[in-house]
């Protein structure tokens with residue numbers, strides 16, 4: 001890389017969303033991670049701090065201005081002390097290339113001079129994306145983000161292969177301090193880092209509190225702008241097939257005790273007789289029907305439902321589809337489970353897609369299972385993200401987990417053969433069930449067989 005013709009200038013400022021207010025001798029700085037109040041500041045120090053939001057100044061300018069307005073060396077020391085407390089909102093800039101912005105309460109920023117002959121490379125966990133009208137460089141390993149200008153593009157492009165520190169010492173020192181680039185090969189040698197896939201680590205960082213700047217949690221960000229997705233999915237077109245509804249009293253009387261079910265539950269991949277459509281009806285009724293629709297209520301501005309399995313916010317964004325290979329009373333094909341009407345709707349899936357779904361499920365068991373019935377769980381993503389920011393997809397996957405366990409337990413109690421699957425094909429499922437991948441696609445798969453093979457053979 002040839003060194004940039006520009007001469008970088010180091011500057012500092014506050015996050016643009018920081019607000020500084022003074023009243024009654026106290027200076028209060030409000031920012032996304034909370035509020036800091038400093039009392040008893042000399043007027044000169046307070047004045048310098050009040051001017052910081054919304055603009056960048058040279059790194060030494062606050063202290064220089066304080067001295068120029070008659071500030072003592074004690075006051076300068078106090079200014080630096082207060083600035084160190086403001087770490088989570090201090091922006092460091094290498095103008096005109098980049099700005100390093102903290103995104104977490106406990107962001108620590110310590111740029112230091114790097115050995116001139118060191119080679120710095122972009123982290124393999126770093127990503128560049130558009131945010132507003134600019135580009136932002138981030139990494140889940142970092143508690144900062146870096147905004148980039150067009151002038152930084154040659155440097156960024158060269159960071160794939162590596163750039164010698166002496167070619168851009170200021171910018172590289174800040175990129176390393178921001179945790180998006182580094183010298184050395186820690187990422188390739190540290191066993192803990194090697195074990196992370198790029199997308200998994202990013203998902204982990206952004207779907208928990210800690211190192212992301214929100215909005216996060218139940219923010220209802222589309223309230224008043226878009227209606228929530230309906231509590232149950234509008235029925236797809238196709239012949240409907242009412243399912244058997246068991247009497248819960250009879251089921252409760254006949255079931256093995258809870259601990260027997262829990263202790264005998266296991267994953268079964270080889271089957272005896274196929275399940276009957278009556279058994280499927282009982283399984284779906286006991287595990288996945290809508291028991292009740294309720295709301296909106298104060299604090300919950302959407303219609304929700306209760307089902308046998310729990311669901312974050314009672315949103316219940318998950319849908320069930322069956323791909324039937326072998327089932328007494330049900331033809332080979334694809335079906336949507338209507339959890340409110342407790343019936344199956346036959347879908348116009350192509351046979352080759354149905355067979356591909358079953359083959360994919362078999363592969364997931366290492367070829368052990370010849371699937372009787374594949375239950376594919378999809379998510380209506382917008383139903384979840386209407387309420388939740390940041391964690392919507394993570395919460396959906398957790399909901400898949402509880403539905404898996406509910407299917408496991410009910411199937412075990414019924415003497416069926418359950419097995420969860422961890423690797424479905426969301427594109428194939430969207431094609432087979434006629435779904436728009438972005439709006440609703442598969443997030444889980446579960447096999448249901450008739451009796452386990454050894455039970456069928458009496459062993």
Ligand SMILES: Cc1cc2nc3c(=O)[nH]c(=O)nc-3n(C[C@H](O)[C@H](O)[C@H](O)COP(=O)(O)O)c2cc1C
Pocket residue numbers: 265266267268269364365366404419420421422423
């Ligand atoms: C989330 C999840 C994903 C799974 N994925 C698969 C899979 O893809 N293929 C498979 O044969 N079993 C799969 N299983 C079943 C596990 O292999 C099984 O639960 C584990 O070996 C323990 O055995 P047990 O269920 O009989 O107690 C999965 C289980 C869970 C909970």
